[in-house]
Amino acid sequence: MRLPAGTEAYAVSHLPSSLWRWVILSVALLQPLLPLYWALVTSFRKGSDLFSTVPFAPPSFENYSGLLSNPTWWHDAANSLISASAVALITLILAIPAAYALGRMSFQGRNTVLALLLGCAMLPQIAILSGLFTVISKLGLYNRLGSLIFADLFFALPFAIWLLTGFFRDLPRDLDDAGRLDGCGIMRRILIIHLPLVWPGLAATGLLTFINCWNEFLFGLTFTLSDSARTLPVSIGLISAPSRFELPFGLIMAASLLGTLPPILLVLFFQRRIAAGLTAGAVK
């Protein structure tokens, strides 16, 4: 087929631009994926294979089987799960009424409270570490899971309130009025009208809180001493080899990858529901 005059020039002049797009895309993808690839490959290697340059050596499952058959690993994972779930749950319970008030009621100092909350969420962990340590010791929570839940709440709560305030604020005010005319008191309006409408926001906030706490390292390291209250990130950080001249990269990578699985599964499970919920709502 003969192309109309000028079409060839058009096609040629556009080739480099599409090529550039692919180059940029590849670099952008390689940057985050390469470390993951390295972690994955390393987690299936042992001993001197770790330093092999062969990209696809025969995989060894020894790292994984060692971890999964180790009761301490399961114990630490359970600690992580309990503390992260507890923090997510308590955060939601406390943040919902706070965010409702901040998002839907007008009162003196509302913006100040919001600014303070954002400030709290921005504070570096290390800034309150020593103070928290004293409080936790006094409360007798040291080396217990309670210490982590207590400490994590300091960061999770302001962040969650801040996020949820936006969701509550965006609900149309007419719905409140309609509820009032229908004879709903404020509790009923929150429970029957507002919460079902912001549940994608609740799920997203809960999920983010869970992931933040699951990955939390500094508090876990500082406030726990023994295996009894140790969480996964700390446990991974403390993995060592029998000899001090060897670092068990393979094992560390296997543990890290296993540790990322639960958050990934949770996100995959909730993602579609959250997206569906966000688009299904709105009547306008």
Add this chain to the structure above:
Amino acid sequence: MTVSGFLTLKNVRKAYHGKEIVKDISLSVKQGEFVVFVGPSGCGKSTLLRMIAGLETLSSGIVSINGQEVTNVEASKRGVAMVFQSYALYPHMTVRRNMDFNLRIAKLPAHEIAERISEVARILRLEPYLECKPGTLSGGQRQRVAIGRAIVRKPKLFLFDEPLSNLDAELRNHMRIELATLHRKLGATTLYVTHDQVEAMTLADRIVVLRDGDIEQVGTPLELYHTPRTLFVAGFIGSASMNFIPLTLLKTDGNVSHLQLANSVTLTLPSPLPRLEGQIGTLGIRPEDIRITEGKDAMFQGTVLMVEHLGALTLLHVRFLEDITLKIQTTGSASPRVGEALSFSFLPDACHVFDQDGLAYRADTKH
């Protein structure tokens, strides 16, 4: 002023952050009456409606419904139902749940709830959609659900807050007729807020024109059309709006008055205006009250600036005197062309005279 009626407002005021949104309004509405609050945005009409609904507190004044004072009664206990501009349907509930929500909260027996829902669904032709969520319905259907939600309660008073303004023009006309039919069928007392004067004219038994938080005039649609009390009402009611021309009253001579329009031509009106003698004011004439005339009969001349064909009617924009653009409505199909000279006359009986403060001169004793 003593007011009595089904709904009465007595010296109702609302101030917010030191600004008066509603200023000392007193009004009485009879049982079964359809009253429309109309006015430009920001005139306080929605606030007034929300105060009657109980969604907004009063700064002072008294609201009573059916002889009972409800000034401090909760919204849900006033026996009113409201339809919102945004419909305010609960998006996560089905149409049926939206409509019976209030009845279930009021703990009505299940069989009565079912009966009421099926009756309302039949009236509003919502039967096929009872188990749908509002998100899947069209604008007109949502509007009917919102109306249905109000009807099932059998309220003493219906409140509508610009219910049709989210619909497209065709649907709006259609729903307007449905609302009028529904009101005739149910006979419930209705307050209706709108900024659209066509809705106000067609639906209302009485119109309340509001401006800057105050009542400008109350009356039947035709009263407002024929005898507007102020310049504002005159300009607001009627489409295309009334023409205004500055005037000076030269003198009243027996039963006739001689006016000078825009400091040039003179006009003689068949009514005495003694109070205004020597003063300046405004002459108002509706586009439909100007006749295109030929030859000697013509009072004035102008140049056609623009011709708008509306089908049955034609609206001419005519340059008159130095800098006045008159709108003239004609029914004739033979229309002048742009740039042509045009002779026309004002119907003397249809001229409205307003004084310097914009108040209508009421010496045309016929009314």
